[in-house]
Amino acid sequence: MPQAGRGLSTEIITKVCFVACTFFTVAMPVSAAEPIESFLQKHCIRCHGPEQEEGDIRFDQLSRDFKSGLDTHHWAEAIDKVNSGEMPPQDEPQPTQDELSAFVLHLDSRLKQGRAARMAARPAIAHYRLSRREYQNTVYDLLGVRYDPAKPGELNEDTLWQGYERIGSQLSLSPSHVDRYYGAAEIVLDRAFLQAASEPRKVRKTAAELRYGGGKQQQEALDLFGIKRPLRYLLFPGRVQPALSANWLGHTGPEHSGLYKLRLQASGIRPPGGQPAHLSVGKQTSEETVDGLIEFDITAPEDSPQVYEFEVFLEMPTQLHFCVVATDGIDRRGGAAFRNALVSRDGYLFTHSSETRLLNPNAPQMFDDQGNGIFSTVLLDWVEWEGPLVTEAEKSRRERVIPPADAAPAEVAEYLQRFAERAWRRAVKPQELDDYMRSYLGEREAGESMTDAYRIALQGVLTSRNFIYLVEGDPTPRPRLNDWELASRLSYFLWSSMPDQNLFTAAKSGKLSGEVLSNEVDRMLSDGRINRFIDDFSRQWLQLHRVGMFPPDKKLYPKYDDWLEASMRAEPVEYFREMLVNNLPIESFVDSDWTMANARLCDFYGLPEPKRDGFQRVSLKPDDHRGGLLTMGAVLGLTSDGTRHRPVHRGVWLSEALFNKTPPPPPANVDPIEPIPPKGNKITIRQRIEAHASNASCAACHRNIDPLGLAFDQFDAIGQWRTREHVPTGVGEDPLVDASGVLPDGRPFRDAAQFKQLLLEDRQRITRAFIEHLCTYALRRVLTVDDQDAVEAIVDEAKASQYGVRDIVRAVALSDLIRTR
Structure with a gap:
């Protein structure tokens, strides 16, 4: 210069x-x-x-x-x-x-x-408030209680920082928070004290009961025809139908909230070349949709129905509905009148599509003359609900909290101290609990039972800052964590919850270092609770909360539906799970010859349909134009606005997620990109950005951002592959897409495939950024220049272990940075 x-x-x-x-x-x-x-x-x-x-x-x-x-x-x-x-x-x-x-x-x-x-100069004591999800996991691991803090009216939503919901500086505690924590503690203790004695109830409803009011009249018709098959319930796209009514299980008040088991027998019918039926079970949101609690494909054929089984947490009382999700919707065949005819109890009998005697030619047609389904349809035979269920492990957690009914004050104090040590995740001195014990004794003197009085003390423990916050440090400053703090940092990093008994024992003995620490980290990585880390870290790192933030225009993208969106959101999480579990090299984040997909994604991407339900590893060919995170529908969609792709936003996301670099915001006085006038020539968004970036105040940033996003211009707003860009205004034909570019360091590329190959040359840079993201998540703070040497040491260890993702996570957990305040 x-x-x-x-x-x-x-x-x-x-x-x-x-x-x-x-x-x-x-x-x-x-x-x-x-x-x-x-x-x-x-x-x-x-x-x-x-x-x-x-x-x-x-x-x-x-x-x-x-x-x-x-x-x-x-x-x-x-x-x-x-x-x-x-x-x-x-x-x-x-x-x-x-x-x-x-x-x-x-x-x-x-x-x-x-x-x-x-x-x-750092504070001698640091406080990091638990996120809602961490609070949920902690009360479950502490008391065996299921509680949903995200339910309306419960805990306040966490403030996000670049997708992360656990950054300490962002998680303040307002008066409204305090009130809600008291309410949450009451709910949690209600369930801990009452559910241990509750008995689960079971209800089973057949298709005849659900659809035909018992089916006596319809069964007479089947007997007349000599048909031996049972009546079945048709669930079809475009209408929600009851899955659980409030009165099925008798009185179900809030005290019956908990884990319920759903079992149902069903099969599916799909049109030739169409989608398999996808069933969503949840709370009704409109005439045609539900907020899905359970989502799954029905791939069992009509002749061989399958029993499907799920467990789901329900806040009682509640009503749930079935909804079949499919783009080949029934509205195309006559709309409301068609649907109403199908749900009329006397208007349509069904047992099997081969029973042509039941298919009245004047009734709505669900099948063609070859017996093929016209719509993706679910055939339901029966549904069964059971709950609330309490496992032996959950019972054990609750039983060790509550003293015997005839316990003396000294014994109650011992129980309370043991509970406080687990809840506060550190050694607790008896005098720290004096106020809680005074509350207990005061309640007892007022005539309350031991249980009710003890609940008051427990509520105090659960609303203390020592429970709501992770507290690190002492009034006398020290540079490193003690063993109790390290145990919590590790458990909230890898399990999004409190330490278990093994970690507590190691911390209490002062032996959480060396080989003991290494063995504990290996155990934690192999424990089922590591799935919490997989779900939470991948969702926050990749900012998946933005998927569906701008719902795609249905006229422009008719293939987009709720099932596709849910599948898109799950793909990167399942991909990360596969990488971690199998310790795959980090470059697979950039490119791979496989992905994790379910039937809906395979249909969307044009891949062969998987052989079983749910997500599984699917092989890719070069002409599939997929592989790695960057060409997933979720990533391409979360950086769009619902009508068009936004290359600059894609570039910013890639810079943040892959390089851990956040570009500066645009100057306040910069004009937005102008739309094409009705009589102007159709040009691509790329051409409009290039004209915009000619502004001297914009050029410097756009030079670094634009190539990262323009490389994926052959993917539209929902991630579909294309060769021409749809331009809704202007004259002329839609222009050809140009996905070529030049990286800031001068390396050219012609398309997304070549761009990804250039990124693979930056493996160490990408590794370092991934480690920085892991450390930000684990430390609950933004990294500073003072962390660089420690991060570099982890990078060196990653290189020595061939950049395996599991090895990198392990190296972070065992790093000196994790043990430093």
């Missing part, structure tokens, strides 16, 4: 230099300041100074007090951009190798010299 001050008088330049030198005399030695200031003045200040402020960065205004750490993240980013060759830009005068080395060496030295002071 040309030297700053060009065009200014000699007097002004002298004053500026005097001020800068005076400041650096205070902030750092002159020998260290000169190479840094010289480089900045010569190569940076013109674009990041008083005349111009690209990326909202002005080097002349950044703090040079490296002990305070106010702007250390900006200085660290400067080193990173200079080292990578990204800065100064290629169209500006380039520094010599000596200049580069001197700048990086001296700036890095100043950052490291200030590290001890910055670390010492």
Whole structure:
């Protein structure tokens, strides 16, 4: 960059230099300041100074007090951009190798010299509030109680930071939070004390009972025809039908909330070349849809119905409905009148499609003259509900919490202390519980039973900051975690919940280090609770909460439905599960010859239909245009606006997820991309972005972002492959898509496939970013320049283990960074 001050008088330049030198005399030695200031003045200040402020960065205004750490993240980013060759830009005068080395060496030295002071300035005690999901898991592992904190009226929604819902600085505690935590504790204790004695109930409804009011009259008709098959219930697209009514299980008040088992026998009919029937069970949201609690494909053929079994947590009382999801909807065959005829009890009998004697030619036609289904349809034989269910493990957790009915105060105090140690995840002194015991004794003196009085004490424990927060540190500052804190950090990292008894025992004995720590991490990675980490981390890292945020236009994307959206959201999670469980190399995140798909995704992607229900590994060919995370429907869809793809947003997402770099926001005064006028020539979004990015204030950022998103222009707003871009306005034919580009470092690519191959050359950079994401998730805070050496050590270990994803997660869990406050 040309030297700053060009065009200014000699007097002004002298004053500026005097001020800068005076400041650096205070902030750092002159020998260290000169190479840094010289480089900045010569190569940076013109674009990041008083005349111009690209990326909202002005080097002349950044703090040079490296002990305070106010702007250390900006200085660290400067080193990173200079080292990578990204800065100064290629169209500006380039520094010599000596200049580069001197700048990086001296700036890095100043950052490291200030590290001890910055670390010492951290709060002596840190508090990290549990997220809603962590609260849910913790009360289950502590008391064996199922509780849904996301239900309307329960705990407040967590504040997100770039998709993460567990960053400590974002999770404040307002008065409304406090009230809701008290309410949550009451619900949790109600269920812990009452459900242990409740007996599960079971109800079974046959198709004849559900559909035909018992079916006596219809059975007489079958007997007349000599038909031996039982009556069946047709569930078809476009209408919701009862799955569980409030009165089926008798009185079901809130005390009956809990785990329920659903069993049903069903088979499916699909049109030739159409989708298999997909059944959703949940609460009705409209005449045609439900909010699915259970989602599954019905692939069993009509002649061989299958028994399907699920477990689901239900807040009682409730009503649930069935909904068949399919794009080949029944509305195309006559709409409401057609549906109403099908649900009329006397208008349509069904046992089997081969029973042509039952298929009245004047009745709605569900099958063609060959017996093929016209719609994706479910044939339900019976449904059964049982619950609330309590496992032996859940009973055990509750029983060890409650003292005997005749327990003396000293014994109650012992029970309370044991409970508090598990709930607060640390050693607890008896005097810390004095107030809770006084509450217990006061309630007893007032005539309350032992159980009710003890509940008051437990409620105090569950609403304490020691339970709601992970607390790290002591009034006397210390640099490392103690064993109790380490146990919690590990368990909330890998299990999204409290430590189990093994971890508590290791922490209590002070042996959570060395081989014991290594064995514990291996055990945790092999435990079923690791699925919580798989679900939570992948969802937050990839920002999957944005999938469906802008519902796709049904006229533009008629193939898009709720089942497809749910399948899309699950694909990257199942993909991550496959990578972690099988310790696959990290480059598979970028590209692979396989994916995880169910029947709906295979239909959408044009892949061979899987041989069994649910998600499974599916092989890919080059002309499938898939492989890795970047070409998944969820990723391509979450960066769209429901009508069109947005290359810039795709580039920003990729930069954040794959490189852990968040581009600066656009300047406030930049005009949006203009739409094409009705009589203008049809051009691609790419061409409109290029015109927009010609603005000098936009060009610098777009140069780094746009190629990352434009590489995927052959995928539309919901991730469908295309060769032409649909342009709704303007004249002429839809233009051909151009997915070529040039990376910021000058490497060209012609399409997404070649772009992904270039990314694979950056494996170490992608590995480092993935490790940074894992550490952000595990530490519950944003990483700083002071974490870089520890992160680099994990990168080196990942390299030594051939970049296996499970090995990387293990290396993070065992790293020095995890043990440092």
